[in-house]
Structures are given as C-alpha cells and as structure tokens.
Amino acid sequence: MAYQTIEVRKLTPTIGAEIFGVDLAKPLGNQQFQEVHDALMDNLVVFFRDQKMSIDQHKDFGRRFGPLHVHPNAPIAFKDHPEILVIKADEKSKHVAGEEWHSDVSCDVEPPMGSILYLTEVPPNGGDTLFANMYRAYETLSGPIKQLLQGLTALHDSSKAHYYRVKATDRDDIKFPNAEHPVVRTHPVTGKQGLYVNRGFTLRIPQLKRNESDALLEMLYRHIETPEFQCRFKWQANSVAFWDNRCAQHHAMFDYFPSRRYGHRVTVCGDKPFYRAA
Ligand code: SIN
Secondary structure (H helix, E strand, C coil): CCCCCCEEEECCCCCCEEEECCCCCCCCCHHHHHHHHHHHHHHCEEEECCCCCCHHHHHHHHHCCCCECCCCCCCCCCCCCCCCEEEEECCCCCCCCCCCCECCCCCCCCCCCEEEEEEEECCCCCCCEEEEEHHHHHHCCCHHHHHHHHCCEEEEEHHHHHHHHCCHHHCCCCCCCEEEEECEEECCCCCCEEECCCCCCEEECCCCCHHHHHHHHHHHHHHHCCHHHEEEECCCCCEEEEEECCCEEEEECCCCCCCCEEEEEEEECCCCCCCCCC
16 A cells, blocks of 8 residues: 555554654644554554654544544543543552453444554563454454354453452442444455454353353464464553554553553444444
C-alpha cells in the first residue's frame, strides 16, 4: 500500500507496523486519518513513538474512529473521563489487566472495534505486549475444522476476566455482561474471516457437549498462540499502540514486578459480530 502522509514500517510480515510522521496530539487531516486507518486494516495493530497527548487529545484521536466505549466492570479513575481505562502496575500488583490472550471486552453484545493504549511510564525492561493475527489463525486450520466452526457460536462472559478485579464487596451488585458471538467472525471492513474465541472471556460453545466444547476451545486457544501469528511490541515511555479487536488478540506480559508501568487506554465502540460465508 502506498502512503503519502505517513511512513509505515512493518514489524513482521504477519502483524504489526510502526507509523512515523504523525502527531497524535493534533487533529488528523482527512488523508492522514484515512492512511492511519488503512495501515491499521493492513497490519491489525499499529504503533507510534514519542507522542505527548493530554487525556482530551487521546480521546479526540479515538473519536476519529468512532464513539468511545466505557468499560462495563473497570472502576472509573477520572470522574470527567469515564472513557479512560487506567492500565497500571506497581510494587503492590499481583496481576495486571490482559495477562491472558484476549480481544477486549468480547463479552459485550457489540464489542469494541479497537483500543488505543498510551503508556507514559514503562519498566526498565519487560512489560511488552504480544499481538496475534486471527485471520492467520483461521486460515491455517484444516478444511474439516473450518467447516465445523462456521456453524458455531460461543458464549463470552465478563466474569471470567473481571470477577477477581471487582472488589469482593461489590461483586453481588455488579452486572457482568455476557454475549454469544460466532466462533468465526467476518471483519466488517476487510470482509476477511478470523477466529473469534479467546481464553480471557470465552466460556463455552453452547451447541456442543461440555467436554467437546472444552476440548475444542483448548485446541483453538493453543493454535491462536502459535508464535508465527504474533508480533511483540517493546514499549518506551510515550509509545502508543492501536489494535483492531475484531481480528487481533493481545497478551500483556507481566514479567517486570515490582517495577511500575502506567498508561491510559481509550477504547473505540464496535458493532455486533457476524459471520458471512466467503
Ligand atoms: C490490555 O489488555 O488492554 C492491556 C495491554 C497492556 O497492558 O499491554
């Protein structure tokens, strides 16, 4: 793809690219917006270095791609900015958000299209994020397995990912959303098909017996984790990652305890997943 307003350098042939020549604190012109969008569609996750964004600028950048999402179960850190999800770890952390491979908030009926994470504090080493290409994960399955998956749905439930993140005293009052989505999802922009089950949120495939569902999901989770579908992003302070939740999964590596890692995530609303035969 030829770009005129940005430079795009691929991290791997399969997924991930760094974008140069954009100041995310400034409103993007139409052509630059289109090129960033195209680079995201082409690479599934894009990265920017050396950005300085206020909360409002971060939200404005996200809003270019759609309305902003408010997390159903995470505490609101900034009263005036419920769309900001704080990603934080320090010497008190036992876990961090996103340690399992997942697609963000797939428990929503209309899960987010994309997520834009801006880290301002990073550990001296470690704390990378891994991303995996779900088109490749689907394409590389054998024909009979593809055939089987095309007719199936899966239940995704927020409690699987968020139950222990919610204060014990709040758990009875809080609603943990859940939703049923096709196991193979057609991307609404590219028209390509990708696997849409993830260890973080998916509970079971209701059309199958419990043991069949567990075995099939475990096989798919292991397949999704194949290293050749992945890239690994090394953060620096003021880096930004923007991923497409409809065709990529990610995994936050928590290998830096007790160092600090801090940033804000803005999440862009998406639509109801569907499957359309190719
Ligand atoms: C997330 O799942 O949004 C967190 C990713 C990260 O902290 O690298």
